[in-house]
Amino acid sequence: MTHLDRTPPGYRLLRLLGQGKTSQVHLALGDRGQEVALKLPHPATLGEQEAAERFGNEVRLTLKFRHPHIVRGYAGTAFGPQAYLALRYYPGGPLSETLLLAPQALGWEARLRVLADLASALTYLHALGAVHQDVKPQNVYLDPAGRAALGDLGSSYFVAQGGPVSGSPFYMAPEIYHGEASSSASDVYSLGILSYELLSGLRPFLGQSYEELMVAHLTRFPQPLSQVAPELPRAAARLIERAFAKRASDRPGAxxxxxxLLLALGETPGDEQVEEEPAAPSAPAAPTGRHAAPGRAAQAPAPASVPTEPPTPEPSGDAATPRPDRWRLFRRRK
Structure with missing residues (x-):
């Protein structure tokens, strides 16, 4: 069975946007001509319990959460042969592509704005008792106005329900390397690493293997932000550096x-105000639980189900694609 055979009613596939180990994402048109990113699991994913659970978890939580800086989900089916997820389409792709291919496209204030938006998204999730578990540039999307949204919620879960350890080695907190449970503090650590990378153009911890990265995160300290990003106000720099403290209790909240970050932008930060986005474009409504697994509540959020063995560091990418040295994945500091 191909992805074309499993296209949900009311959508027309236009082109492939990207694919991973468990799914493909297509640009598609809805029944009223609106563009969406349509995520379809690979046929093999449907037959593997862990992968199918992860996709179903992403569908449920994406449709549940509503925040301006979390990628909007329009419709989806969590389980079964017609499983899919229709999402807001971001023409520019993930933040990682911008950093690799056009690192100068984001000015200084734009970078601070992205980080403030992500901190806002995490504040919302943590207030609900949820953790994201995989904050990294590949899971961040920018709209044409430069506002950021956090997506890819397959690893997310509600802390009260528990979930398996997950993450990406470049952004994982020390306690995650030890196999401890994820928390809001581990999300903040990941955001701190992303902040250092976005503001300085350098990853604070590097290694050519999972083991080297683990040692770096557990034992080393990067060059101070005040030296690699002198434009950043000292108060913000110190707080971001606290975000990747080795002990979770030493980190600030989201x-x-x-x-x-808002103060660094010259704004007066108030209490977090969560406003609904405008109504989603009309899309064929497919109840989330139509093909739910036996014994599973159709709309109940469930903990993520992902492999518990240590994740593998990201590959260095296609050698044919030009990548500036400062963004190369495993580049060592001189």
């Missing part, structure tokens, strides 16, 4: 980061 809302504290949000406030500091």
């Amino acid at each position: 809302d504290e980061l949000r406030r500091a």
Whole structure:
């Protein structure tokens, strides 16, 4: 069975946007001509319990959460042969592509704005008792106005329900390397690493293997932000550096980061105000639980189900694609 055979009613596939180990994402048109990113699991994913659970978890949580800086989900089916997820389409692709192919496209204030938006998204999730578990540039999307949204919620879960350890080695907190449970503090650590990378153009911790990265995160300290990003106000720089403290209890909260980043932008931060986005474009409504697994509540959020073995570091990418040295994945510091 091909992806074309499993296109949900009311959508027309236009072109492939990208694919991973468990799914493909297509640009598609809805029944009223609106563009959406349509995520379809690979046929093999449907037959593997862990992969199918992860996709179903992403569908449920994406449709549940509503925040301006979390990628909007329009419709989806969590389980079964017609599983899919229709999402807001971001023509520019993920933030990682911008950093690799056009690192100068984001000015200084734009970078601070992206980080403030992500801190806002995490503040919302943490207030609900949820964790994202995989904050990294590949899961961040920018709209044409430069506002950021956090997506790819397959690893997310509600802390009260529990979930398996997950993450990406370049952005994982020390306690995650130890196999401890994820928390709001581990999300903040990941955002701190992303912040350092976005503001300085350098990853704070590097390695050519999973083991080297683990040692770096557990034992080393990067060059101070005040030296690699001197434009950043000292108060914000110190707070971001606290975000990747080795001990979870030493890190600030996501809302504290949000406030500091807004101050760095010259704005007066108020309490987090979560406003609904405008109504989603009309899309064929497919109830989330239509093909739900036996015994599973159709709309109930469930913990993510992902492999528990240590994740593999990201590959260095297609050698044919030009990548500036400062963004190369495993480049060592001189």
